[in-house]
Amino acid sequence: MPTPTPLISAEQIQARVGELATALAHRIPDGEPPHLIGVLKGGFMFLADLVRALPRPVTVDFARLASYGTGTTSSGEVQLLTAPHPVRDRHVVVVEDIVDTGLTLERLRRHLLADRPRSLTTVALLDKPSRRRSDVTIDLVGFTVEADRFVVGYGLDLDQHHRQLPYIAVLDPS
Numbered sequence: 093m094p095t096p097t098p099l100i101s102a103e104q105i106q107a108r109v110g111e112l113a114t115a116l117a118h119r120i121p122d123g124e125p126p127h128l129i130g131v132l133k134g135g136f137m138f139l140a141d142l143v144r145a146l147p148r149p150v151t152v153d154f155a156r157l158a159s160y161g162t163g164t165t166s167s168g169e170v171q172l173l174t175a176p177h178p179v180r181d182r183h184v185v186v187v188e189d190i191v192d193t194g195l196t197l198e199r200l201r202r203h204l205l206a207d208r209p210r211s212l213t214t215v216a217l218l219d220k221p222s223r224r225r226s227d228v229t230i231d232l233v234g235f236t237v238e239a240d241r242f243v244v245g246y247g248l249d250l251d252q253h254h255r256q257l258p259y260i261a262v263l264d265p266s
């Protein structure tokens with residue numbers, strides 16, 4: 093079993109989440125509660141911290157998608173397993189744990205845009221830009237991760253392990 097080595101501390105994450113929340117609040121007009129859609133399962137911890145750092149009321153929903161592949165590589169086919177509730181005329185914010193190929197985010201964006209939200213903002217805690225297979229835009233990014241690193245913790249897993257870590261770690265083969 094590979095051992096997790098700390099990469100981004102809990103303190104660094106909390107500081108960055110605060111900055112992302114401020115940046116996000118500036119993008120949405122006052123008086124209109126943003127509608128945050130967390131991407132399960134990996135995004136649950138980031139979403140929970142982000143809503144508590146946002147200085148305004150929000151509504152929350154979740155979506156679940158799966159890309160079929162083996163181990164740590166995506167097959168490229170993304171299925172929407174649990175669709176979010178309708179978003180017509182809402183200021184929607186998609187909250188992702190990590191964007192790798194971008195295919196998951198692209199699939200969810202396409203689904204949401206078909207429902208004509210008033211605006212659609214995307215926030216990802218982590219970004220692996222060099223592995224992108226879609227030209228999807230991410231409006232706000234927490235940290236950039238090198239393509240060859242597989243990270244766990246703070247909601248992210250490898251085969252359901254390590255989600256509970258309060259920090260982000262990189263898995264070294266042991």
Ligand code: IMP
Binds near residue numbers: 166190195196244250
């Ligand atoms: P994408 O469709 O390739 O952008 O994949 C996004 C999903 O792949 C994320 O929501 C994660 O579930 C998973 N993923 C990609 N890279 C990592 C990683 O380094 N650690 C854990 N999960 C990852």
